[in-house]
Amino acid sequence: MQYGYFDDEAREYVITEPKTPFPWINYLGNEEFFGLVSNTGGGYSFYKDAKFRRLTRYRYNNVPIDTGGRYYYIKDGDTVWNPGWKPTQTELDSYECRHGLSYSKFTGVKNGVKSELTCFVPLGVNAEVHKLSIENNSTVQKSLKLFSLAEWCLWNAQTDMENFQRNLSTGEVEIDGSVLYHKTEYKERRNHYAFFSVNAPIQGCDTDRETFTGLYNGFDAPQTVLAGAPQNTEAHGWSPIASHYLEIDLAPGEKRELVFVLGYVENAEEDKWESKGVINKAKAKEMISLFDTVGKVDAALADLSNYWKKLLSVYQVESGDEKLDRMVNIWNQYQCMVTFNMSRSASFFESGIGRGMGFRDSNQDLIGFVHQIPERAKERIIDIASTQFEDGSAYHQYQPLTKRGNAEIGGNFNDDPLWLILSVTAYIKETGDWSILDESVPYDNDESKATDLFGHLSRSFNFTVNTLGPHGLPLIGRADWNDCLNLNCFSKDPNESFQTTENASGGQAESLMIAGEFVLYGREYIRLCKIRGLDAEAEAAQIHVDAMVESVKTHGWDGDWFLRAYDFYGKKVGSHENEEAQIFIESQGFCTMAEIGKEEGLCEKALDSVNERLATEHGIVLNNPAFTKYVIEYGEISTYPPGYKENAGIFCHNNPWVCIGETKAGNGDRAFDYWKRIAPAYREDISELHKMEPYVYSQMIAGKDAFKPGEAKNSWLTGTAAWNWAAISHYILGIQPDYDGLVIDPCIPKAWKQYSVTRRFRDAEYCITIKNPDGVNKGVVLLLVDGVLTKGNMIPIFGDHGVHEVEVILGEAHV
Amino acid sequence: MQYGYFDDEAREYVITEPKTPFPWINYLGNEEFFGLVSNTGGGYSFYKDAKFRRLTRYRYNNVPIDTGGRYYYIKDGDTVWNPGWKPTQTELDSYECRHGLSYSKFTGVKNGVKSELTCFVPLGVNAEVHKLSIENNSTVQKSLKLFSLAEWCLWNAQTDMENFQRNLSTGEVEIDGSVLYHKTEYKERRNHYAFFSVNAPIQGCDTDRETFTGLYNGFDAPQTVLAGAPQNTEAHGWSPIASHYLEIDLAPGEKRELVFVLGYVENAEEDKWESKGVINKAKAKEMISLFDTVGKVDAALADLSNYWKKLLSVYQVESGDEKLDRMVNIWNQYQCMVTFNMSRSASFFESGIGRGMGFRDSNQDLIGFVHQIPERAKERIIDIASTQFEDGSAYHQYQPLTKRGNAEIGGNFNDDPLWLILSVTAYIKETGDWSILDESVPYDNDESKATDLFGHLSRSFNFTVNTLGPHGLPLIGRADWNDCLNLNCFSKDPNESFQTTENASGGQAESLMIAGEFVLYGREYIRLCKIRGLDAEAEAAQIHVDAMVESVKTHGWDGDWFLRAYDFYGKKVGSHENEEAQIFIESQGFCTMAEIGKEEGLCEKALDSVNERLATEHGIVLNNPAFTKYVIEYGEISTYPPGYKENAGIFCHNNPWVCIGETKAGNGDRAFDYWKRIAPAYREDISELHKMEPYVYSQMIAGKDAFKPGEAKNSWLTGTAAWNWAAISHYILGIQPDYDGLVIDPCIPKAWKQYSVTRRFRDAEYCITIKNPDGVNKGVVLLLVDGVLTKGNMIPIFGDHGVHEVEVILGEAHV
Known part of the structure; x- marks a missing residue:
């Protein structure tokens, strides 16, 4: 209805x-x-x-x-x-x-x-x-x-x-x-x-x-x-x-x-x-x-x-699917800007008094609006990085008015630093503004402690290197992206916050999600190092990334999917050995985005497991089976009723990670299908069930274990908007800004015949038509830029304020 | 209406x-x-x-x-x-x-x-x-x-x-x-x-x-x-x-x-x-x-x-004035118990989430219910005293669930410690339970730092002795009883709390109210010392009290009333020299209760000034004239619109201080009249203006500078209940528990002919009839206990579970 x-x-x-x-x-x-x-x-x-x-x-x-x-x-x-x-x-x-x-x-x-x-x-x-x-x-x-x-x-x-x-x-x-x-x-x-x-x-x-x-x-x-x-x-x-x-x-x-x-x-x-x-x-x-x-x-x-x-004209698609077009051309971009403007502070679910700006949230949100307002993205990056500590770790939140780290909440969420690599590289890829790396940026807002921004990225990277656990995997700290998986918390008092209560020490809880994140953004860091001519640093970093890949393969693989974590006592989390919550989405998303063990078929297997165990008609649930009792070793995640929020809800933020993982595996049909399941325009006709606005993403849709599967909550201010923007625009429609040009690498349903995208990028406009005569998911076989055959799949930078016609043909690669 | x-x-x-x-x-x-x-x-x-x-x-x-x-x-x-x-x-x-x-x-x-x-x-x-x-x-x-x-x-x-x-x-x-x-x-x-x-x-x-x-x-x-x-x-x-x-x-x-x-x-x-x-x-x-x-x-x-x-039967009056009787016999006592039960946390004006228990509040509230539930009063005294610091100062609040001092708010409200003397002496007078002074009570809830309760009282007394300013008057700290007179605060940020913001140091702000409090409760402390045979301590304390009396007379008298304070810079507060707020109620109340300069006529003059400048038909305003602009040197008091709350509102809590001061000066007509002006039963017929419940006191009634004088706010949980109980029952009706008996010392309107009080006290019941044949305000000339002529005005302790008839005749003393 x-x-x-x-x-x-x-x-x-x-x-x-x-x-x-x-x-x-x-x-x-x-x-x-x-x-x-x-x-x-x-x-x-x-x-x-x-x-x-x-x-x-x-x-x-x-x-x-x-x-x-x-x-x-x-x-x-x-x-x-x-x-x-x-x-x-x-x-x-x-x-x-x-x-x-x-x-x-x-x-x-x-x-x-x-x-x-x-x-x-x-x-x-x-x-x-x-x-x-x-x-x-x-x-x-x-x-x-x-x-x-x-x-x-x-x-x-x-x-x-x-x-x-x-x-x-x-x-x-x-x-x-x-x-x-x-x-x-x-x-x-x-x-x-x-x-x-x-x-x-x-x-x-x-x-x-x-x-x-x-x-x-x-x-x-x-x-x-x-x-x-x-x-x-x-x-x-x-x-x-x-x-x-x-x-x-x-x-x-x-x-x-x-x-x-x-x-x-x-x-x-x-x-x-x-x-x-x-x-x-x-x-x-x-x-x-x-x-x-x-x-x-x-x-x-x-x-x-x-x-x-003007803001929206940076990216416009014409696909023949009006729902896809309205999401991409209007509402997803609009929601990303609203999330930027609100810093997630005020919605009908956020009362406007509860929180500062999240370090990880703000970095991720940035990938949703950097193409629209790069100058403000730059300002935000500097603001965020200025709250980082000298050891590379970060305040988990900072106050928008003062722009200072929030001491009440503190740090020790070990995924936080790595997101800075994502936002900074996204900014440079969009703008070509390399100068940002040379900006002097303080630590903990103390100007006397400042390095260039690149130094911040080095410390972000090395923070993980210096914070590994017994399996060579990143220690999780208070939590990684999933605030509610609190492996060091052990709280018994209902008035304690799982996020700010003093954590137990001496444990060895490790995160497979941070491992995937480290590999993914570590590789971005290595690219930066190489471009800056820091070959020794690049080499050293590569060794760490390679070691992490090995650690994941050796200690992070459960047979059919990636483990989620090791707990305080070194026990597996998200394994078939567990009674509940045998599989989690986050590590599947990040390890497949990072293509860890792709050659060995791990990614494909993990994605199949997601499809089999986590995917539902309303989206992909966070874990399965849902927790039915409180697990003090896991924390807040098990406090939610089954099927809601982080306890096996469809926590939409991480669904696009799987979409992107699917595109990396070449499964365009699945990638697009997953995206459609949570994209609001496609859910408009079940509004009486979905309940939230049909023009913006919700943070959560009730999962299959819930009382009312498919009922959404917490609309508007969610990282879902930014990540879905990335999934649909960069990875499915496949228009990806890169340092030296616009990469065209669609991964679409086989049934699609043709679509076109208009993209403004580095002072030029590209009218890109993508044709799919052979009905493939992926693979650029021909690229014509202004009628000129171009090798590979990157449109070069013109910067001439002109309009350029681009024609792309997909097909089976003739190797 | x-x-x-x-x-x-x-x-x-x-x-x-x-x-x-x-x-x-x-x-x-x-x-x-x-x-x-x-x-x-x-x-x-x-x-x-x-x-x-x-x-x-x-x-x-x-x-x-x-x-x-x-x-x-x-x-x-x-x-x-x-x-x-x-x-x-x-x-x-x-x-x-x-x-x-x-x-x-x-x-x-x-x-x-x-x-x-x-x-x-x-x-x-x-x-x-x-x-x-x-x-x-x-x-x-x-x-x-x-x-x-x-x-x-x-x-x-x-x-x-x-x-x-x-x-x-x-x-x-x-x-x-x-x-x-x-x-x-x-x-x-x-x-x-x-x-x-x-x-x-x-x-x-x-x-x-x-x-x-x-x-x-x-x-x-x-x-x-x-x-x-x-x-x-x-x-x-x-x-x-x-x-x-x-x-x-x-x-x-x-x-x-x-x-x-x-x-x-x-x-x-x-x-x-x-x-x-x-x-x-x-x-x-x-x-x-x-x-x-x-x-x-x-x-x-x-x-x-x-x-x-049973609770109410401890004190019952029959006066012929039904409003007086219902206040004393029912509603004032009831309100005192509710204030005790709620610890002032939850009313229709206190949202139940805002505050812990106040150190000073709880000590004062105790005088309203100690006669009803002495055993719980004892428990509360120990709880309160346990949060005191070793130097005698105190956390300003503590949490009822944990019974620990509230570190967020801290201490440095320099009136706080002295109230402990009030509550402890009230408890002993009511019960005769001297053993409370020997209870071992920690400091800052640390059992390793404990003395007997008497030691706490010594430290309370000596805290003031050790915290005097340049005029020999007590330094005020963050504030004294008037939380809103913040002489060391100097706040410009609207999101700062006047009570918890770091205070400026190096100032010399002194309080005349604490001076009066010190003299009043210092004398109580001296009495205790003497009873416990600590004559040297008593003598030393007497010297300090005498010195304070002199300081008040020398530096605290403005000509027609007592000054309120000296500010950070040593300037007078509450003086005819000031542009606004030339006179305040608190120092008049406490200095007249302490009878400072009574012989010299200061008390009478101060009380006349109160009558002339502060008294209104709806009660006595806190200061006059009201502040019409923000005085950063004074803090929150000047933030309220004129006539409201601490800015020249009728802040009812302190009205009974003046009532008591009037009884000490022998002005029974004025004392009772003041009491009636704020006593809700007397205001019932102007309920459409008073607005609040006509059966309980409100914290505040809008003063003469207000838009709507006489409109009350913040009913129920206010120290007004306890202090008015003291004023009417102890000082006007004049039945005062003391260590060795029940003192009868009424101070009533001359027109009163007779009234009777039933008082249960130390395991006996006293049916007391007070007659006033000569139409005096004050002065017991005859005391018959069970028909036996008794010297002085104290009923001795029987403790025989019996009922005793007491007849009291007031009249002009024949010296």
Whole structure:
């Protein structure tokens, strides 16, 4: 069942039924000001940091769900309704929500009145702009009453929901014409305030929530709206809000357009006040003036549209499969950018107060957006690397505001350092900007301890070399990529975090996943060394990589698949010898991506085992069988109910590793099939089961051991987006940036006949047509660049700002 | 305006209008299991710790307010209603909520059906018991459908509202007949589960919230209730709930009584399971069987009633002023016990996750309940003292579960240590148990560092001696009792806590309040020394106290009142020289209680200044004039809007200090008048303004500089209760326990003619009648004990388990 449809031309998902199986959301903003908005208008706004600078209040996991947002109430006689259906939930004559790229548009029709609300954050502006048009399509005169509503959060989202003894006394506002200001704590330590404005005279307002809604009414039925009369309150403590009141008289056919601005302003200490106790509003007024006409708003919307058009144009496919095209051309790329913007901090599952930026997360996320915004990718790489320790290890998280490592969580997740090699090489391959390796980058943010970035990569590589266990495999530390496989933790206290609790020492837990990662990115490191002429270093590294390959083959192979790990006591994890969780996905993914033991058939065997034991119609589960009891030696993974999250859920992040492994083995049919199973556009028609948005990946889909297999959770902010982007664009469609050109190496279903990709790369545009006359999975047999036969499968770099036609023929290699 | 009335006989406050100006709540439980319940049935339950063991979910500051609780829905035809009005808010034909001592009773009548719901926690049991009777008072047969509802919290109340990525996958339940179990995380690290039972067969149930309410319906209109049919769901993740469904057919006049039990069970590791994956329910069943008949429930209710009767009977007054009597005999004592039970952690303003137990708070709270439960007071004293440091200073807070000092907050609040002298001497005076001073008590919970408790008191006293500033006054440290006067903080970052941020060093900020406290409790310490024969120590201490008195007189007197402090730079705080906040209440209270400069008339002058500058009809404000801007040298106090909280609010905690000071000056009229201004029973008839419960003190009432003077906030858990208890019972009514007997020293309004107090003290009961024939404020001129003329004003200790008649005549002293 579907709740809407894709409008690919408009690059929108169009929701036609407000009662989606879960709130389906979108993100506004691309720089410093952000908003989350659901398909019924719920959500909140923040400046830079969803914890410390939250503008509007939002209640997670509320009943009913998704209550609270920036709302507009239209009172038409005795009927009160909203353009987005909620919060009144008044049945509309027609409803539509269009989630586009960084904007959302709500159209509601009721009793002959049509309202259209468009919400976005203009580029370069710290504000949400809401364009609201109300049109009288009836045959009678309409006297409408319009109430806006935003509930202010007292800035710090965490204390806002904890410290009522203080909060309920501190709220302060100012009212100045049509602009309602929120200035709590501005008097003292804050240099910022918020405002909510409308570009028209108002006939009243309220700034005190209790008066507006009434103590016993909800947002669905605020007493002032029901009464049709604002109380013109000035909030003092309790819960300040901003609600404008406008009377709108419309003749038949008449339309009124309004622009609301919800903005954030910072003032320098010396510019804080206009007069005693009165805030300096100059910047707010300036911001408001930027959008005081519909024309200005439409121009800003057009800018935003062009911004996205340009970002997405770097990679566009035409395959004949509209689902594939919309994922690749629009939604997967969009999701990667949202993940970048949010640093995974704020979604309808991440409450915006819980976490900093992950070292490994951020490095992996980068492969999803480096082609779109390489300059910001570079900045992020430097930020991340700056938190690395001198021994090559890393803080597991850092704070986006301070850009410093998070000491509370610490380090010792032994996979972390290696991901830096992935992100840096991806950046150079995309941009050709070798200079990044020569940038001076501190350790632990201490400039006195700095080397060039290449030095960081050396230390990343050598950290693993120096942290091997008894089988010559990498020691796992707190955990590797799977945060929940805690082999040194042994926790009995439910209030301990598995990730931060002091680990037991003296154990020998080793990770096959890090082993695969080391081989894969170790080889990338060796390539770098060679290119930089560091042959001795390259040789030494090669010896370590070769040794690791041998260790994996000798100690990491279970007969039909790769082991997952050795535990604290040196016992096998992910072996047929185990009672539960005999096979895990991560080591199969990474060892096949690294092609360890390929010649001996290990990769093929491992991939077959994945297919047999882990693959389901909804994706590939993380382990099998699921844990049915707590294994203290393994930690958090066994705390989840069977089939959920890391305990045999389809943890989508790692599915593309297998896809990529399959492409390396040449199985294009399986690779594409796996990708489709979790790709949201392909799951749109089972939306009632999938539950999450059909336009973005979810972190997890319930696995076969679950109560409800196929039900997804935790949509939007997941490494799934970046890795699936890599799987589909680099490995299946096969357009891979490399240092010296664009490698064309598709691995596709045999049934595909032809597809084309437009790729902007190093200041040129390549229109690539791939033909598959023989129905193969893989193998470039002919490459024509601008009509010229080219050896191998790499398009050279032109850098001429021109457009180049590329024709690729796949077929059986004639060796 | 009133929303109910006091039923003094039943010891209940009876709310007759569900729409109170704020939820008016009550507390259930007295030992380890607790519940908060509002007058419309909202609230939640927890075991021991409101943060780490919360049983049911509650959403603070929701819209509408107070949404969520343990609810019962009655569906009678198309009408759905609740005994407590909420959540359906269906208008009732009659509504009544009776908040009694540790129980609440809701009576609702609708369409001829009467329901009565009584909620309490039986003594010795870790469960809430809900007795629900439904009676058909109509003339027709009724086929009713009853749905219960409790929404489970996933134990840790903080992560429950933050970590949705995990939480929404972990929920687990079991259904066994009429018992619905919540076992999230029991599989792994928890040894506890919860259950919700009913003593009758059910005709269905739901344990999945989304099915029960529907994603778009609230608790006011759950879809299964509206449909009149449960879905018999077993929750897997998302949000587990417990909802029973019972069909109740009642003939005219027929009544059905049901008993619901919401309980908590811990199992030993080896007893966790009945069979694989099935929890061991033996203890739950045993608990349920204790209340499987109404007779058993009524017996438990009677036990609870007797428990309270006994507790309250220690002190009972008959004054002829019913408001005074109900405050003293019922509500003030009750509130003191609730504050003890909650350790100030959980109210409708304290979210239950924010704080440990305060060192100073707990010592002060003790003076409110030591007469009721001296054995538990002793335990608490030892707990508190065990967190003291060797130098006499103290952790500012400690954790009730671990009983260890809270390192995150640390110490350096320089008033803290002295409060220990107050609590210990109060305990000994009440009990005569001198042995407490010889108990071995560790420092910083390290048993290797232990002295006797008396040693702790010495160190408390000497800490101040060793921490004097340039004027010979005590250095303030982070703050004294007024947490918000932060003279060494200088914070500019809004995300810093004024209480925990590193303080500036090198300053000389001194506190006049600690000076008064030192003199007052220093004298108590000297008394103890003398009694223990430590004359040299007594003499040395006397020198320090005398010196402090001189310092106060020399450097602490501003001309008409006592200064509040010297700031970091040695500038006066609370002086007529200041622009704002020229006078503060705390130093007036403590210096007049300590009678510093009484002979010179300083006390009288200071009290007159309080009367003139700080006293208002709603109580005494903290400072005047209010701060209108941030004073970085003063810290948090100046962050509050004028008239609120510590910035010139009526911060009720310190009002009784002035009352007591007035009694020491002999001004009984003013003392009683001040007490009445904040005593809730006297404010009942302005409930629409006061807003908070009229049966308990609030922490704060908005002051004269506020937007709405007289509006209270932060009811229930405040030191106000203990200090007002001391003021009214010890100082105004004048019955004061002392080491060698009961001192009778009333200080009352001149107009009072007579009153009597029954006081149990040291194993005897004293029926004391106080007569005031001459209309004086103060002065015992005649004391008859059992008809025997007794010199002075102290009733000797009989300890004979007998009843003794005491007659006291007040009058002008004939010197």
